[in-house]
Amino acid sequence: MRTAYQEQLEGLNTVLGEMCDLAGAAMARATQALLQADLAVAEEVITDNDRMTQLSARAEEQAFALLALQAPVAGDLRGIVSGFQIVADIDRMGALALHVAKVARRRHPAKALPEEVNGYFAEMGRLAVQLAKNAREVLTNQNPEDALRLQEDDDAMDDLHKHLFTVLMDREWKHGVAAAVDVTLLGRYYERFADHAVLIGRRVVFQATGKTPEQFQEVS
Template structure:
């Protein structure tokens, strides 16, 4: 299982790098960086296949029961989550490429996407860390950055709905789609955190937190 989680963690790191570069390509209208993200996506696809093979091998060869079986089933789900994170970074890069040499984003929303990109990269790296550590408390903390991402996403709509928006329908569609890509990237990182909690404890994050709170109350 440690080997499987290490592979998944490496895939999280690649997804974070892809989103970091895709954001750079988006903000700078940099075609070369966008093309690099698109080309490098194959590495994530290969790692997803490797992780699935490892999980199937554990099922077939180790005859896992109880906690081990729970961890392997969660591993399959995490493969899908990380693969989707990589695909979302790819979508961002493709938007940057499609609009080149123009910038896909109006200048007034650049700050939103710079911060959304920063949060996405931070969450991908945090997902890697909790996959390796299997620390349920750290895994739950991913939700805090997701709340910040959701706030940014909501604020984007206030910009789009402003009567002074002067960039037309095409730009509004791009901003809407791009905002959704970043929001979903963060959502999948949170799902990885939830699955790590289940792997490590057999509980949902809510059940784990409730149990921790009861322990604190008993201690007091």
């Protein structure tokens, strides 16, 4: 029975890892569409979101099967409940990449971003993709220390997000209200994408140790 549980839980984490890969790839392409005003790439991101929906449903089915068939208790139950939460986190990451692509599509053929903020979003996109990759890795290795390191890239994302507001509040801003709204919303999408990746790391710490990240750091 225990072996069957472990195999099913590993199967669930494999699907969650695939979802992380999809979310990262979607954000990479959405960022490309945003920076280059590439309508075809934006449409690909929007169309391919169906795959994320399918994997999300599959992951939830596997988690429900674990609950129904294995009658888990204590640590086993903790792992499954965290799995449900991680499904929601990754699903949201995919939705945020979708939002970025939709902004690029809505503004086409114009670029949604003024030239002076392109560098910010190129770096935010890079960080988002890296966070999705790292989240996938910690889901696979269940290493709580690696999971905690997701916070470092999130801190870098937060710094970029704060600097964006410095640009928006500058008296030299000459791109109007619509562009300011787009930049504000887009910055928030990238920030929230990173936040959900960090939440995945926190949940992996709990899965692996039974402790919150703060409790784990106190004893480690």
